[in-house]
Amino acid sequence: MKKEGIVKLISAEGFEFVIDKKAAMVSQTIRNMLTSPGSFAETELGEVTFPEISTTILEKICQYFYWSMQYASGKETEFHIEPELTLELMMAANYLHT
Amino acid sequence: MSNPQKKRNFQIEAFKHKVVVDPKYADKTWKILEHAIHEIYNHNASGLSFEELYRNAYNMVLHKFGEKLYSGLVTTMTAHLKEISKSIEDAQGGLFLEELNRKWNDHNKALQMIRDILMYMDRTFIQSTRKTPVHELGLILWRDNVIYSSKIRGRLLDTLLELVLRERTGEVINRGLMRNIIKMLMDLGSSVYQEEFEQPFLEVSAEFYKGESQKFIECCDCGEYLKKAERRLNEEMERVTQYLDAKSEAKITNVVEKEMIANHMLALVHMENSGLVNMLLDDKYEDLGRMYNLFRRVTNGLSTVRDVMTSHIRDIGKQLVTDPERLKDPVEFVQRLLDEKDKYDKIISSAFNNDKTFQNALNSSFEYFINLNARSPEFISLFVDDKLRKGLKGVSEEDVEVILDKVMMLFRYLQEKDVFEKYYKQHLAKRLLSGKTVSDDAERSLIVKLKTECGYQFTSKLEGMFTDMKTSQDTMQGFYTSHPELGEGPTLTVQVLTTGSWPTQPSVTCNLPAEMSALCEKFRSYYLGTHTGRRLSWQTNMGTADIKATFGKGQKHELNVSTYQMCVLMLFNNSDRLSYKEIEQATEIPTSDLKRCLQSLACVKGKNVLRKEPMSKDIGEDDAFFVNDKFASKFYKVKIGTVVAQKESEPExxxxxxxxxxxxxxxxxxxxxxxxxxxxxxxxxxxxxxxxxxxxxxxxxxxxxxxxxxxxxxxxxxxxxxxxxxxxxxxxx
Missing domain, CATH: 1.10.10.10 (Winged helix-like DNA-binding domain superfamily/Winged helix DNA-binding domain)
Structure with a gap:
C-alpha cells in the first residue's frame, strides 16, 4: 500500500523499515528510484527491496539518513559507527551513492 | 559511509566480494538490461524494478564489464533511433513535425530513465574512461541518427521555414509545436540550432524583406512605409520571444533593419510629398517619432534625419529672414522666428525623444539664419519694445517670463550682441523717458537675464538708466518743495540723465517758450546749487509735454505731444498764421525734426490740430500753418503720434x-x-x-x-x- 511522504525499505532478510521519503532521498540512488520519470515498480509501490543489504546495515543506514538531515540543518553531532560494521557500510554507501 | 561535512572520505579499493564463477554472467546480466531498455522504449517500464536494474548495472561495472555495458547501450539505442527515424520519415505532410516532436519527447523520457538506471556507470566508469556521459550520448545519437538523417534534415528545415513564411503572410501556425522543435535543436547544442535553422532562417528573411521593402517603397508613402516596417520589426521580435532562441533577436532585427530601413534610408527621407520635410511641415509627430525610433536602430540613421532637418530649417529660416515682405513689420518678424522655434522645440520634445544632438542642430540652424540678416538685433529689440510698451498688458507674470525667456533665447543666437545692446539702449531710453513702459518688473527681469547671460559690463549702463529715473523723481520732489510758489502755471518734470549711460545725441537745443525756459532756469540753479561741479544741458529732442488747448467751437482737449511739438504749438498762442520759415526761426528746431514734427501735427488724419496751406502730404519750406479750428476728436486726451521706436530708416x-x-x-x-x-x-x-x-x-x-x-x-x-x-x-x- 502506497502512502505519500513515506517509503518502505526492505532488507535482504525481509525486515521492513518505514521512513520519511525526505530522509530516504539523502541517498542519490533512492532518490532516482523514486523520482525517475518512468513508472518503475519502486515508484508505483513506494517500497524498495535491497537483496544485498543486511538488516543491521540497513538499520544503520536509516539512522544515518536522519542524522544527515539534522546535520545539514546545522546540528553538529558525531555519528557513531561500530568498527565491525564499517566495511559493509562503506559498500552500501557506494551503492546508494550517499 | 562517507560523511560529507567532515571529510571522512575513505578511498575504497574495488571490492572483490564475489568472484564471478559463471562465465556467462556478463552476457546474462546484459540481456536483462537490454531487455529493460527495449521495454522502456516500448512504454512498458511499469513492471521493471529499478533496484534490480541498477544493481545489475552496478555489478557489471564493478566486475569490469563497463565497456560491454557501454557499447551495448550505444548499439541498442542506435537501433531504436533508426527505427524511430524511419517512423518519422514515413509521417505524411503536416504530421511530420508532430511525429518528430512526439518521438523526441519519448526519447527524452527514455533517455532519462536509462541514465538513472545506469547512474553508477555515469559516476565511475565514464568518469575514469572519459567517455561521453549517458544523457549527452543520447542527444548525440539522436542528432546523428534522426536529425542528420538524409530524409529528415532538409525536410525539417524546409518545414520550419515554410511555417515562418506562412506566419509572415498572416496565417496562424502551431506556435507550441514550433517552440518545441526549436527547443529540441537548441538542446542538441547551439551550433546545431545555428546550422540547422538560424543561419538559413536569416538568409531567407533577408530575401523576404528585400522583396517586401521594394514593393512597399513603390506603393506606399513614407509614413505608411514606416508603419509597416515598425510592424514587421515588432512581429519578428515577438516571433523570437514566442519560439526562437533569445540570442536570435539581435540577428533577425538586424536583418529587418538593414533590408527595410538602412537600404532605403535616403529614399524614405526624401520621399516626395511625404518625406521628412513634409512631416516636419505638417507637424506629424507620430510619423516623426516612428521615423526617429526606427532610424535610431541603424548606423547613420539619425544623422541622416538630422541633416535633412537642419537643411530644411535653414532654408525656411533663410526665407524668413530675407523675405523683404517680412522685414516690414519687425514685431511680426520676431514672432515668426519664435513660432518657428516653438514648432521645432515641440517636434524634438514629442517626436525626437528630446535628443540633445537634435537640439544642438536646431540651435545651430537658428544661429545660422538669424545672423544672415544684419537687422535681427534691431528687430529683436523692437519686439521687446513692443511687448514692454503694450503687449504685456493683462498678461500674467509667468507668461511675461515665458516671453522674455524666449526673447533671451533668440538673443543667444545673435553674433552681434553689442548691436542689440545699442538698439536696446535706445529703445529703453525712449520707453523710460516717455513713461511708456508697462511693467517695471518685466523691464528689470529682462535686465537681470541679460546680466546673467553677458555679465555685469553688458548691463551696467542699462541699470544706470533705471537709477537715473529714480534719482530724478527725488530731485523733482526736492525742487518743488523748495519752490512752493510754483504750484500755479506749467509743471516741469526734469529727468537728469548721466552722460554715457544714455544714448544721447549731440542735439541743438531749441528755443523753449518763455514760460518754460524761465522754469528751466529755476531748475538749473536749484540743481547746480545742490550738486556742485556738474553741467546740465537740455535734451529737448527727447521730452514730452501735455498741453491743454481750446479749439474754435470751444471744445477742450488735452494734447500729449513731444517737446518740439509743444514749442511749435505754443507759438500759435500769439498768432493765427505762421509760415514754415517763421516757425523755424522762432524755435530753432533742426530741419529734419521740425519737418517730422509739423507733419505729425498737420498731416495725420484725426490728429491734425494744425491746418496747412497748401494741403499736401509733405512739408514744404514755403508752407503756412493755421490752428485747425474744426479739429474734433471723441476723446478728451489726444496723443499726437511722434515717430518713436519705429524701424530705423536707412541713414539712421x-x-x-x-x-x-x-x-x-x-x-x-x-x-x-x-x-x-x-x-x-x-x-x-x-x-x-x-x-x-x-x-x-x-x-x-x-x-x-x-x-x-x-x-x-x-x-x-x-x-x-x-x-x-x-x-x-x-x-x-
Missing amino acids: KQETRQRVEEDRKPQIEAAIVRIMKSRRVLDHNNIITEVTKQLQSRFLANPTEIKKRIESLIERDFLERDNVDRKLYRYLA
Missing part, C-alpha cells in the same frame, strides 16, 4: 552701424592687449583666433578690423613686429 541704420563699429575698436584693442600681455609673443593667426574667441560673447570680430587694430597698436608702441619673423608680434611693456 548706417549711423548706428558706424557707432557700433566705432565702439568695437577699443574693445578689440583691449582684447589684443590682454592677450599679448599674458602671451608676450604670438603670431598673427593665433591673435585673430584668440581675439575672436574672447569677443564672441559680444560680437563677431572682423579679421581685417583686428588687423587694423594691431597696426594701430604697433604705431602706438604697444606691440612690435619680430625682426626675423614678420608674422610674429611682441608685446612691449
Whole structure:
C-alpha cells in the first residue's frame, strides 16, 4: 500500500523499515528510484527491496539518513559507527551513492 | 559511509566480494538490461524494478564489464533511433513535425530513465574512461541518427521555414509545436540550432524583406512605409520571444533593419510629398517619432534625419529672414522666428525623444539664419519694445517670463550682441523717458537675464538708466518743495540723465517758450546749487509735454505731444498764421525734426490740430500753418503720434552701424592687449583666433578690423613686429 511522504525499505532478510521519503532521498540512488520519470515498480509501490543489504546495515543506514538531515540543518553531532560494521557500510554507501 | 561535512572520505579499493564463477554472467546480466531498455522504449517500464536494474548495472561495472555495458547501450539505442527515424520519415505532410516532436519527447523520457538506471556507470566508469556521459550520448545519437538523417534534415528545415513564411503572410501556425522543435535543436547544442535553422532562417528573411521593402517603397508613402516596417520589426521580435532562441533577436532585427530601413534610408527621407520635410511641415509627430525610433536602430540613421532637418530649417529660416515682405513689420518678424522655434522645440520634445544632438542642430540652424540678416538685433529689440510698451498688458507674470525667456533665447543666437545692446539702449531710453513702459518688473527681469547671460559690463549702463529715473523723481520732489510758489502755471518734470549711460545725441537745443525756459532756469540753479561741479544741458529732442488747448467751437482737449511739438504749438498762442520759415526761426528746431514734427501735427488724419496751406502730404519750406479750428476728436486726451521706436530708416541704420563699429575698436584693442600681455609673443593667426574667441560673447570680430587694430597698436608702441619673423608680434611693456 502506497502512502505519500513515506517509503518502505526492505532488507535482504525481509525486515521492513518505514521512513520519511525526505530522509530516504539523502541517498542519490533512492532518490532516482523514486523520482525517475518512468513508472518503475519502486515508484508505483513506494517500497524498495535491497537483496544485498543486511538488516543491521540497513538499520544503520536509516539512522544515518536522519542524522544527515539534522546535520545539514546545522546540528553538529558525531555519528557513531561500530568498527565491525564499517566495511559493509562503506559498500552500501557506494551503492546508494550517499 | 562517507560523511560529507567532515571529510571522512575513505578511498575504497574495488571490492572483490564475489568472484564471478559463471562465465556467462556478463552476457546474462546484459540481456536483462537490454531487455529493460527495449521495454522502456516500448512504454512498458511499469513492471521493471529499478533496484534490480541498477544493481545489475552496478555489478557489471564493478566486475569490469563497463565497456560491454557501454557499447551495448550505444548499439541498442542506435537501433531504436533508426527505427524511430524511419517512423518519422514515413509521417505524411503536416504530421511530420508532430511525429518528430512526439518521438523526441519519448526519447527524452527514455533517455532519462536509462541514465538513472545506469547512474553508477555515469559516476565511475565514464568518469575514469572519459567517455561521453549517458544523457549527452543520447542527444548525440539522436542528432546523428534522426536529425542528420538524409530524409529528415532538409525536410525539417524546409518545414520550419515554410511555417515562418506562412506566419509572415498572416496565417496562424502551431506556435507550441514550433517552440518545441526549436527547443529540441537548441538542446542538441547551439551550433546545431545555428546550422540547422538560424543561419538559413536569416538568409531567407533577408530575401523576404528585400522583396517586401521594394514593393512597399513603390506603393506606399513614407509614413505608411514606416508603419509597416515598425510592424514587421515588432512581429519578428515577438516571433523570437514566442519560439526562437533569445540570442536570435539581435540577428533577425538586424536583418529587418538593414533590408527595410538602412537600404532605403535616403529614399524614405526624401520621399516626395511625404518625406521628412513634409512631416516636419505638417507637424506629424507620430510619423516623426516612428521615423526617429526606427532610424535610431541603424548606423547613420539619425544623422541622416538630422541633416535633412537642419537643411530644411535653414532654408525656411533663410526665407524668413530675407523675405523683404517680412522685414516690414519687425514685431511680426520676431514672432515668426519664435513660432518657428516653438514648432521645432515641440517636434524634438514629442517626436525626437528630446535628443540633445537634435537640439544642438536646431540651435545651430537658428544661429545660422538669424545672423544672415544684419537687422535681427534691431528687430529683436523692437519686439521687446513692443511687448514692454503694450503687449504685456493683462498678461500674467509667468507668461511675461515665458516671453522674455524666449526673447533671451533668440538673443543667444545673435553674433552681434553689442548691436542689440545699442538698439536696446535706445529703445529703453525712449520707453523710460516717455513713461511708456508697462511693467517695471518685466523691464528689470529682462535686465537681470541679460546680466546673467553677458555679465555685469553688458548691463551696467542699462541699470544706470533705471537709477537715473529714480534719482530724478527725488530731485523733482526736492525742487518743488523748495519752490512752493510754483504750484500755479506749467509743471516741469526734469529727468537728469548721466552722460554715457544714455544714448544721447549731440542735439541743438531749441528755443523753449518763455514760460518754460524761465522754469528751466529755476531748475538749473536749484540743481547746480545742490550738486556742485556738474553741467546740465537740455535734451529737448527727447521730452514730452501735455498741453491743454481750446479749439474754435470751444471744445477742450488735452494734447500729449513731444517737446518740439509743444514749442511749435505754443507759438500759435500769439498768432493765427505762421509760415514754415517763421516757425523755424522762432524755435530753432533742426530741419529734419521740425519737418517730422509739423507733419505729425498737420498731416495725420484725426490728429491734425494744425491746418496747412497748401494741403499736401509733405512739408514744404514755403508752407503756412493755421490752428485747425474744426479739429474734433471723441476723446478728451489726444496723443499726437511722434515717430518713436519705429524701424530705423536707412541713414539712421548706417549711423548706428558706424557707432557700433566705432565702439568695437577699443574693445578689440583691449582684447589684443590682454592677450599679448599674458602671451608676450604670438603670431598673427593665433591673435585673430584668440581675439575672436574672447569677443564672441559680444560680437563677431572682423579679421581685417583686428588687423587694423594691431597696426594701430604697433604705431602706438604697444606691440612690435619680430625682426626675423614678420608674422610674429611682441608685446612691449
